[in-house]
Amino acid sequence: MHSIVLFYKYVPIENPQLEMARQRAALEILGIKGRFIIAEEGINGTGEGTTEAIQKYVEWMKSQRMYKHVHWKLSPGTGDCFPKLSVKVRKEIVSLHLGEEGDVNPNVLTGTHLPPHELDKWYKEGKDFYIVDMRNDYELESGKFDGTIFPGLKNFRDLREKIDELADLKDKTVLTVCTGGVRCEKASGFLKKEGFKDVYQLDGGIVSYMAQFPGQNFKGSLYVFDKRKTMHFDSPENHTVIGKCYHCGTSSEIYRDCVNTSCHRHYIACDECSGADENLICCSRECRNAVEQKLAKA
Numbered sequence: 001m002h003s004i005v006l007f008y009k010y011v012p013i014e015n016p017q018l019e020m021a022r023q024r025a026a027l028e029i030l031g032i033k034g035r036f037i038i039a040e041e042g043i044n045g046t047g048e049g050t051t052e053a054i055q056k057y058v059e060w061m062k063s064q065r066m067y068k069h070v071h072w073k074l075s076p077g078t079g080d081c082f083p084k085l086s087v088k089v090r091k092e093i094v095s096l097h098l099g100e101e102g103d104v105n106p107n108v109l110t111g112t113h114l115p116p117h118e119l120d121k122w123y124k125e126g127k128d129f130y131i132v133d134m135r136n137d138y139e140l141e142s143g144k145f146d147g148t149i150f151p152g153l154k155n156f157r158d159l160r161e162k163i164d165e166l167a168d169l170k171d172k173t174v175l176t177v178c179t180g181g182v183r184c185e186k187a188s189g190f191l192k193k194e195g196f197k198d199v200y201q202l203d204g205g206i207v208s209y210m211a212q213f214p215g216q217n218f219k220g221s222l223y224v225f226d227k228r229k230t231m232h233f234d235s236p237e238n239h240t241v242i243g244k245c246y247h248c249g250t251s252s253e254i255y256r257d258c259v260n261t262s263c264h265r266h267y268i269a270c271d272e273c274s275g276a277d278e279n280l281i282c283c284s285r286e287c288r289n290a291v292e293q294k295l296a297k298a
Contacts, residue, residue, distance in 0.1 A: 002077030003054040004034075004226070006207065007061075008093060008182040009070050010042040010106040016089045019043070024087040030057055033082040035225070037093045041105065043067075044093035044182050046225065047085070048077040071204045073180055075211075081226040095157050096186050104189040111176060111188025111199035116209040119175070119202060123217050129173040129200075132166060134159070134187040135223070138266045142230050142243040142253040143220030145177065145206075156183055163194055173198045179222065181205035207231075215239070221253050229255045246283060247273035260287035 013019050016038045023036055027047065032054065034047025049057070054074065061067045096104065104110075114122075122129055123146075131145045137154055144150075149169070151162040166174075174196055176184040184201035191199045202209060210218055215234035220242035222231050230253050232239055243253035246267045256274055258265040258281065265283040274281050279295065282288040 001051045002048055002079045002081075003051040004046065004048045004075050004077040004081060005054050005058065006046045006073040006075075006180045007070050008042065008044040008180065008185075009067055010093075010185060011066050012107075013038060013040055013042065013066075016040055020087050020089050024085070026057065026060060027085055027087065030054075032057060033085045035082070036085075036087045038087070038089050039091060039093045041107075042093050046180075048079070048081045048226070071181065071208070073204060073207050073211075075207070075231060078228065081228055094182050094186060096159060096190065104186050104193060106185035106189055109189040109192055110185050111174075111192065111201040113203040114175060114200040115203045116212045119209060120213050120216070122175075127173070129175055130169050131175050131177055132169070134176050134178045134183045138255075139179070139223040141268050142223050142255070143218060143232070144242070145218050148177075156187075159187060159190060163190075166191070166196075170194075170196050171198075173200070175200045175202060177202045177206055179205050179224065180207055223255070243268045245270040245273055256281050256283075258283040258287050260290050262290070263287050 020038045023038065030049055030053040032047045032049035034045065036043065036045035036047065058072055061070065131148050133140055133144060133148050133150050134156065136156065137152065140150060151159065151165040153159060153162060174191060176188045178184045181201065181204050188199045188201040206218060206222055210222060210233050215238050219240050223229065224231050241251045241253050243251065245252045246269050248270065250270045252268050252270040254268060254270065255266060256269045259279060260282055263283060267283050280288060280291060282291055
């Protein structure tokens with residue numbers, strides 16, 4: 001059996017290069033593949049290995065004082081969700097690109113963590129609050145919370161330019177959500193820095209809420225950054241597909257990549273509209289024409 005682990009931790013790391021080497025050594029020994037980012041501000045990772053290997057990795061991390069109190073998210077794997085192991089050093093573990101003057105340190109400024117059971121309570125009590133989704137636009141196409149407000153992010157770093165879209169919520173109760181929580185640590189802190197009065201973040205991200213309350217309030221599937229593309233916890237008979245084929249509008253949650261190298265749009269398309277030729281999976285007639293011209297010249 002295989003398992004997937006998703007986690008992050010904002011914690012000062014004095015020597016990211018050294019920590020990268022330590023992480024790579026441990027992950028290679030355990031045979032874990034995935035993507036891990038190290039920065040002076042912390043670590044962000046997702047990987048897959050045998051269930052035993054993932055458990056050993058989590059235990060090794062927990063044994064270190066700097067990685068205590070990490071919210072570990074575990075889910076079933078397939079054995080081939082990641083093609084290889086990537087461990088890199090970056091300036092940020094999630095890129096908001098605010099620059100040194102505008103940078104948000106989640107260890108100093110961030111929204112109040114709201115556990116999934118408290119969000120469920122908010123829904124049941126009819127609390128007046130607003131969910132703001134901090135994911136990229138294509139991620140929402142397969143699933144989102146009821147009543148979601150979306151500022152229109154193509155990339156997380158767009159938040160600085162899109163902040164005015166949320167101006168009416170400055171005096172409201174705002175709950176930021178994202179896949180596993182790492183983006184919301186910075187996003188909620190940024191909102192507070194911009195004068196938002198009552199800001200929360202969903203503790204453990206959408207995946208943690210879905211695991212505890214499958215099929216409730218979050219409708220559809222959660223987009224994930226591995227070969228699975230999407231995941232959900234409710235049973236097939238109770239699962240609701242909210243995604244629509246980009247071409248014909250048929251219910252679907254199958255993601256494709258436009259093969260036009262100048263586009264590479266990530267979008268949902270049904271099998272019929274995608275066709276049998278993977279070389280011609282395109283998001284538009286313009287992209288298809290461009291690809292056909294390149295293939296004709298090859």
